[in-house]
Amino acid sequence: MNIKIKRIIDNEKVIVKTSVGLLAGTWRSEYDIPPIGHELSAEIYINTKWEELTKTRLQNVKSYKVDVTEEKVVIRGMIDDFEEDTVYFRLTQSCLIMIDTNSPSCLKNEWYELAVDISSVEIWPFGW
Numbered sequence: 011m012n013i014k015i016k017r018i019i020d021n022e023k024v025i026v027k028t029s030v031g032l033l034a035g036t037w038r039s040e041y042d043i044p045p046i047g048h049e050l051s052a053e054i055y056i057n058t059k060w061e062e063l064t065k066t067r068l069q070n071v072k073s074y075k076v077d078v079t080e081e082k083v084v085i086r087g088m089i090d091d092f093e094e095d096t097v098y099f100r101l102t103q104s105c106l107i108m109i110d111t112n113s114p115s116c117l118k119n120e121w122y123e124l125a126v127d128i129s130s131v132e133i134w135p136f137g138w
Contacts, residue, residue, distance in 0.1 A: 011105035013133070014049045026052070026133065030102055031076040034083050035131030044135075055132040056124075060097045060111035064125040071121050074102050083131050085124045089116045099124075 013026040013033070024043055025034045033054070037043050044050065056063075068086070075086040090098040090106055092114040099107045099122075116122070 011052055011054060011102060012049065013052050015044055015046050017046065018043055023128065024133065025078055028076060028102070028105075030074045032078045033076045033085075033131070033133075034078045034128045035133045036129065038132045038134045041135075050135050053134045053136065054101065054105060054107050055134065056099075056107055056109050056126055056130055057132060058109075058126060058130040060109045060114060060116075063109070066123045067116075068121040068123055074100075076101065078128070081128060082125045083128055085126060087122065087124075089118055089120045089122065091118055092116060 011028060013028055015024060016027045016032060017025040019025065022036050023034065024037050025032055071086070077084045085101060087099050087101045090100040092098060095111060097109045097111050097114050097116060099109055101107055
């Protein structure tokens with residue numbers, strides 16, 4: 011996913027701009043957080059099991075979105091697929107997030123809105 015550094019919260023947390031809105035999380039890299047305005051590619055991870063996430067199944071909504079509230083990242087996307095221990099959650103056409111699960115309680119192509127603690131979101135930059 012392409013991101014642009016929007017704001018640095020502290021030494022390890024950032025807010026980034028994506029093609030579908032603002033996302034916040036913990037910066038995971040051997041390199042320091044780049045300056046505000048820097049653009050790069052990153053992978054997004056969620057370190058909370060599917061069963062533990064606050065989620066709402068959506069009807070008649072088929073658009074990706076992400077936004078930041080005070081302590082949460084609200085992510086709207088679609089179940090791309092799942093296995094017995096992983097849910098593949100599509101945030102954009104080019105961003106697929108793998109979420110651990112004990113037992114997936116979802117169906118392929120269902121749309122969900124997830125409320126994720128900012129501390130559970132990880133941003134892993136690559137290619138810079």
